[in-house]
Amino acid sequence: MHSEKVGFGRRFAGLGQLWRSRYALLVIPLVLIVVITVVDLRSPADIHLGPALVIAPAITASFAGPRLTGAMGALALAAQVIIAVFHGGLTTTNHLVQIVTLAVLSVLVVCFCLVRERRDRQLAKVRSVSEAAQHVLLWPLPDQIGPLQISCLYLAAEEEARIGGDLYAATRTEDGVRVMIGDVRGKGLPAVGEAAILLGAFREAAHQHADLPALAAALEHSISRYEADFATSDGDAGEHFATALLLEIPDRSSATQMISCGHPPPLLLTPDHSVSPLSLHPAPPLGVAAMAAADHTPDVAAFHAGDTLLLYTDGVIEARDHDGDFYPLPERIANWTDSSPDVLLHHIRRDLLAHVGGRLDDDAALVAIHRPPTPHPGHRLGKAFHAGGSRQ
Template identity: 55%
Template structure:
């Protein structure tokens, strides 16, 4: 079984990278031929070490060992072809022994490199599994909603960070969450997992968004208290989470929002982009020493074909080389006709171009589009009256006409 595996490992590079593996083999042939043909005072045999030296970047340790053996054999062939009587001379014996020793060292290096590569693959596999558990992708459809999500960690090697989003079905609609944990690293990931786990559990049990927000606040405060580095310190583990929660019913062109210190979502409606600023600013969750006097729910009209864009501050605070922030609302105005997936694709490509390829903070975005449904003017007037917003009333009146 071990021999078969070794043969498979040896044969695998020839199947997947035979063109590249031909490079060291070609070098061995070329150096051997040239060394035999050049005048006797020129010796190119020591250059054979180049062949096994470059093989680890093209193949595994077994093929590297094979190339090393061929290089040593080529050195012996050179000695025989140039002067058969010199094969056992001290000069050629030292060259062959040196080449064999260096090839062995290179094979050991290739083996260690391959082992490290496999370890990194296992770690990355665990990281990907962790991402699917902590931050699973949002469903593409949820009732009348089309949903797309995008996440980019500031660290190229990381898959998840302190930004978070989640969505779940309720009896009459959908509830969605987007948030941003202060800080980075494993601490931020831990805090984000607490928020998302609490949301998934409580979103089905809480009758209102306000009740849901209180439940999330209790969860994160309990978590921060338990993990505070110094329980008797004056400051309680300086962490908090900005959160935006949405409640979107299936059968009415309306949605409700609670914004706790998070950037306002953008509403894309008939080629117009509107920032849905909350009527009353709520502090982020997790500021446990700050008493809350109540949470304000903001309703707004969310009709068929409208799109909501949720995002974290890693997008709007991304800077270009001249220090300018990314103008999200201005850029999104160009893509109001795009579906959720296409919209996020445009934003992602444009954002990377704006910053020159590297983000300095985690960035997440969620696009939500309601399927086209007709709503009566009476429904819209009732919603606008409940929201108490002149803009909503104007939209309702125009809908009547």
């Protein structure tokens, strides 16, 4: 109950601040109307500044809605009438043309505000549905699974979406944790259906198969079974596939098993500030492995206490800046190896968006997994850092 009150108070304070800021900005067009009117009245008869009054409703439209914009247009029109009365007469042809022109332009600006406001409402609905779909499809990962601390990050390339073809999931087994990160072919909303199939298959099969190769084979079977459902009239059957990285992290051993189905290898971050990609022998992506007779033999790597594993999709390492250079993920994270998973992904998110100029060309997902040092006897493991699920 207290948290609900706090949340309501924050939302109310935010709305109040927005309301005050908008009314503070109204001073700008009001001052312009007064200045233009006074200068025009004091200018010679052959100088006409009245047409500049249209600036007032135009500026108002940049931060206010149609009502305030219309009110500002009416004030500008009234100022034009005052100028006409004291500067040659209201019935002169020049002033009549200026009044009619200002009225028409003000109406057009108000119409623009109405269209923009309607589009903003539609966009808000799309984002709301997209956010709901994200929570249904990509379940927020807990901040701690067994002895592991975990955090995740999702950045969608589509402006009106918060989810696309990248995916991740983690589940607890009897003696460890199984994690998957993947990327289906394509991007944006059309890839959501295939991502849903792969996630559902992993959540079910992860508890039914004793080893990682059997799990990979089950996922391959699920993707191949539903491949025809996504074939379009363009005849792209057989071109629907997904890359995936599967991990099995035991509780009492540092030997972590991994199977890469065409997915980039994870990065191992150690307490001595080293960053290195793990050596993998990738199999073909899911959906084409049946044709390639894939070998799902797992690779084994040491994941010691104090280390962090960073899983990512190709949308991260293939992100380009304005010069066309790829994002150098290993070099950038070298200074953050001792950060918690949540803080690490916060740094990467900020740095990645700065690298691409604020907008990605492809969806990007990351999962950071940290194995905390074993606490001394008599000491309890501190509370895990809050991951907060995926971030837009």
